[in-house]
Amino acid sequence: MNLRTATEIGKCLSNQTRMQIMEWLKAPEKHFPPHETLKHFNDGVCVTYIQEKTGLSQSTISTYLSNMEKCGLLISTRHGKWSYFKRNEKVIRQFINFLN
Amino acid sequence: MNLRTATEIGKCLSNQTRMQIMEWLKAPEKHFPPHETLKHFNDGVCVTYIQEKTGLSQSTISTYLSNMEKCGLLISTRHGKWSYFKRNEKVIRQFINFLN
DNA sequence: CAAACATATCTATAATTATCGATATGAAAA
């Protein structure tokens, strides 16, 4: 990981809501209802569930998640009309190695 | 470590210069001259050396370092008229644990 | 104690980020 990427990740972690999302996604089953269609959390949690839990607007959360994916913190997967987001543990580990 | 503290640390890591300072302070002897008075790096590096290396103004760097200390990322020690800053590895570890 | 030096804080402005409502896109379902 290089300085620029690490800083982009830092930016994503510089906001309480985004940091909170990272925490929730550590254990989605503890923080979110199972999705009505997908029964598992293999690909994480859909945007609406995250949005509702934060109380912020749909567009704000969509932008957050999109940026978090862009810098590598999250992985997104589309299933039909839903986008699911989960943590990218590999990149998180690289970021941690960079800090250490 | 709680959400608020972790986010404050995230804010400090959301700027390329501050992230760079964290990196330099991993191995001060590789990036800074030995101080004319103190011969060792036990307490880190003085403000002027960091300021000169970044090219930013004295007031900006002083504010950066002060905030980085406030959230626990750095430890500052005064020796005479100089302030030295070094990494706070314990807090860095706590931040990493929070992310993991 | 006055002068010089290192750092910290204050004040102001430029730059960036936060956030939302509106609208667009894409996918399923009627």
Next chain:
DNA sequence: TTTTCATATCGATAATTATAGATATGTTTG
């Protein structure tokens, strides 16, 4: 193939952060 639902993007404004110069504070030295 319209309608509906989920998500993404756009455009605008509010809020925060970046940054510097000026000034204050604290420390050493003449």
